[in-house]
Amino acid sequence: VSDVKPLPDYAKWKDANSLIVHSANTIETQRGAVGSSVITPLNRLFIRNNVSPPPAGITDNPDAWQINIEGVRKPHTFTLAQLKDMGLQALPMVLQCSGNGRAYFPHKPGGTQWTVGAAGCVIFTGVPIATLVEALGGVQDGMVYMTGTGGEEIPAGLDPNSVRVERSVPLEAMKDAILAWEVNGEPLPLAHGGPLRLIVPGYTGVNNVKYVKQLAFTKAQSPASIQQNSYRFSAVGEKGGPQHESIWEMPPKSWITSPSSPDTSLKAGPVVIGGVAMGGMDSPSKIEVSIDGGKSWQEARFVGPDLGKYAWRQFAFTADLKPGRYNLASRTTNAAGQTQPAERAENNRGYNNNSWQDHMVEINVT
Ligand code: MSS
Structure with missing residues (x-):
């Protein structure tokens, strides 16, 4: 291009x-x-x-x-x-x-x-x-x-x-x-x-x-x-x-990094959904994944070491996917009990977007 x-x-x-x-x-x-x-x-x-x-x-x-x-x-x-x-x-x-x-x-x-x-x-x-x-x-x-x-x-x-x-x-x-x-x-x-x-x-x-x-x-x-x-x-x-x-402290936030885009080569069967979760001022303590655009959630697991409260953690969730379109979302909660919201906090310059809805990834499974 x-x-x-x-x-x-x-x-x-x-x-x-x-x-x-x-x-x-x-x-x-x-x-x-x-x-x-x-x-x-x-x-x-x-x-x-x-x-x-x-x-x-x-x-x-x-x-x-x-x-x-x-x-x-x-x-x-x-x-x-x-x-x-x-x-x-x-x-x-x-x-x-x-x-x-x-x-x-x-x-x-x-x-x-x-x-x-x-x-x-x-x-x-x-x-x-x-x-x-x-x-x-x-x-x-x-x-x-x-x-x-x-x-x-x-x-x-x-x-x-x-x-x-x-x-x-x-x-x-x-x-x-x-x-x-x-x-x-x-x-x-x-x-x-x-x-x-x-x-x-x-x-x-x-x-x-x-x-x-x-x-x-x-x-x-x-x-x-x-x-x-x-x-x-x-x-x-x-x-x-x-x-x-x-704009000072960061709020908790997560997003999916894999699959990273609609990928027509995704074949039906088990798919590992991966991403990153950060807690802002406290450790990320929980991470959930949704394959239906946030209607239902399942707990995913963190992979790799915990490097302290200011680091992010990677997560993985294995979903068995039949052919179709899916809206993948992730939602984290930190050790202080703050959960990543569905909606962004509207503001003029577009700062601190941690909405899980906004960060969804749509995929196509064949
Ligand atoms: N610093 C300086 N000195 N300069 C500039 O410009 N920027 C900011 C920070 N610091 C600057 C500084 C910003 S804005 C950011 S993001 C950062 O940096 C980045 O980093 P890296 O390393 O990545 O490049 Mo915004 O909120």
């Missing part, structure tokens, strides 16, 4: 056959391409940049990268080499764009038309932020947000707040957050925020600031537009603003 876009230079090392290239800054994993071994291979992981990434040279000498820590009793600038001697934590977690599933909103929100593939489960490794903060005398009194600033150059003549990627999350998110320099055992590549990235597990993609150059504990949320106006939960037709809820 002629509308297949090439991978941009900074992502040339990715597996084009597993991806959907929406644009140079928005690249999605195909539904069937996450594999069934829990961890998403890096060359198939989605990419989302709000602005073009910094020059590739910033990852040439990662140990020299610097980050300022502000809003603590003893503010300090560290090199990445110094951070590596301060603590170590490996964090398996789902990285998912706030807009994953946007393509299923009927009002056609603006922005990338992600289906299911703006998500992956990876292991980030770095230093716990709590350890760093403790070494710097603790957070200053009165600070209620943790604010990370991305390392992109701000083009001259532009209002920095209109382009700067700077996100604030509630201070409590510090508990499990890390500053990461490694992903899936490899030095963090530029495409995923190398040399250093703020990782806030359980929170949507945008809160995980790439090429992070400052981490500040602040009294107010960042004045950047990406914090004040974008990533807000506003009613359909209403522009987002500081008066609306910010």
